[in-house]
Amino acid sequence: MNEKRKMYRLHFPSASLLIPPLETALANFSSGPEGGVVQPLRTVVPVEKYNGFLGVMPAYSAVDDALTTKLVTFYENMKDTSVPSHQATVFLFDPRNGTLKAVIDGTVITAKRTAAVSAIATKFLKPAVADVLCILGAGVQAHSHYEIFTELFSFKEVKIWNRSREKAETFAQSVKGPAQVCSSAQEAVTGADVIITVTMATTPILFGSWVKSGAHINAVGASRPDWRELDDDVMRNSVLYVDSREAALTESGDVILSGAEIFAELGEVVKGTKPALSEKTTVFKSLGMAIEDTVAAKLVFDSWSSSN
Ligand SMILES: NC(=O)c1ccc[n+]([C@@H]2O[C@H](COP(=O)([O-])OP(=O)(O)OC[C@H]3O[C@@H](n4cnc5c(N)ncnc54)[C@H](O)[C@@H]3O)[C@@H](O)[C@H]2O)c1
Ligand SMILES: O=C(O)[C@@H]1CCCCN1
Incomplete structure (x- = not known):
């Protein structure tokens, strides 16, 4: 495995660090093709037997020159409470050649970025x-x-x-x-x-x-x-x-x-x-x-x- 291609957990020192790049990403997303965001509607696969879902969430940002896909599972009414209801992994690729650069824990990212986006909405709308x-x-x-x-x-x-x-x-x-x-x-x-x-x-x-x-x-x-x-x-x-x-x-x-x-x-x-x-x-x-x-x-x- 490439040295830089490692799986690691992460901790943001503060989720508010995410606010400026997320605001730019939201604005770029809502700017149509000139915003340089390519983000198809996510694919969600129901796993009916177990009340679960698998979501596949790819995106490319031209401005950031960043290419990722997140895989996220979410399950309803889980009996085993030791397993989180949402589990995610983010795959980060080199957009120049498609090489996988990193596999990053997506659970913390999902928690922090979602809260940061709500905070952005609140800043404007409260x-x-x-x-x-x-x-x-x-x-x-x-x-x-x-x-x-x-x-x-x-x-x-x-x-x-x-x-x-x-x-x-x-x-x-x-x-x-x-x-x-x-x-x-x-x-x-x-x-x-x-x-x-x-x-x-x-x-x-x-x-x-x-x-x-x-x-x-x-x-x-x-x-x-x-x-x-x-x-x-x-x-x-x-x-x-x-x-x-x-x-x-x-x-x-x-x-x-x-x-x-x-x-x-x-x-x-x-x-x-x-x-x-x-x-x-x-x-x-x-x-x-x-x-x-x-x-x-x-x-x-x-x-x-x-x-x-
Ligand atoms: N918008 C986004 O970007 C985004 C991202 C991640 C998660 N989510 C959603 O946010 C919600 C919370 O996610 P989480 O990771 O905190 O989940 P979690 O499992 O950690 O927490 C869910 C909470 O909901 C409560 N709950 C469960 N069933 C309920 C019911 N029928 N009525 C009322 N309360 C109920 C549980 O007691 C628990 O406190 C989920 O719906 C999830 O899909 C949204
Ligand atoms: O954007 C997300 O990561 C989550 C995945 C689970 C369903 C709600 N949205």
Whole structure:
């Protein structure tokens, strides 16, 4: 094996390092061919027998001259809780000749880049006064979102709810900062200025009637066309931003089944070609894009190469 072609785990010192390259990638993605991003809709293979899915997520960024594909599996209702519900690996290629340069753990990349993209959406779309953060879910994404949201923003209160209260309590004890465990999703959502949904729910857990007017919601779960996290009320009565229109109209149950109209891609907001209507109630429907993995993997590889 080539010396540089190694499998290694990684730790970002801070996920906020990802923000500038991700903003550029989102803007390039939403610029059409001149943005230089080649990213076909991901292929998702259902493994029905085991309630699982395999996703194949390739992308090339001309600006970064980086070529990757991520392989990610995600499984519902796993009995063996020692195995994470999402497992991923990123393959980084030399775009000049197609040689495989690195095989990188994609689980950390997935956790950190997803949270960083939600943080970008929140920076643009949160109300002017944002004191209360609510997180629904207490898994891997809840942790990565808590970490970057408390690093970048100044919330006075963080409220958390999870389907099993025990897991929410473990979460609150393990994070480096305060988190108030709530007994119901409604209690957690009430009064929140920013809401993050990071669950494996397949039916709504967030209802429009609970949401404070002007709040911003990052809807991160429900990545299948028949899965929901948000009800029709919140979807239809908010201004809807997405990472990719094509993906949202193909993969997002919340978008497809509610019939909600997409206002803009986040990349269009970053570029300034579509406004951030932060005074309105807003939803950022995140499905996750391969190009986010490409720039994150490049960042990791470049920092590893320069220290070896
Ligand atoms: N948009 C993106 O880029 C992106 C990237 C990665 C993961 N995700 C999605 O984010 C969500 C969270 O991922 P994760 O890695 O934190 O998963 P996880 O398994 O670590 O955590 C999932 C959480 O959801 C809760 N949960 C499970 N079933 C539920 C249900 N039916 N109702 C309510 N809560 C339920 C669990 O208790 C757990 O706290 C998943 O839907 C995942 O597919 C999105
Ligand atoms: O973008 C991702 O990496 C994830 C994979 C699992 C489903 C949701 N999106």
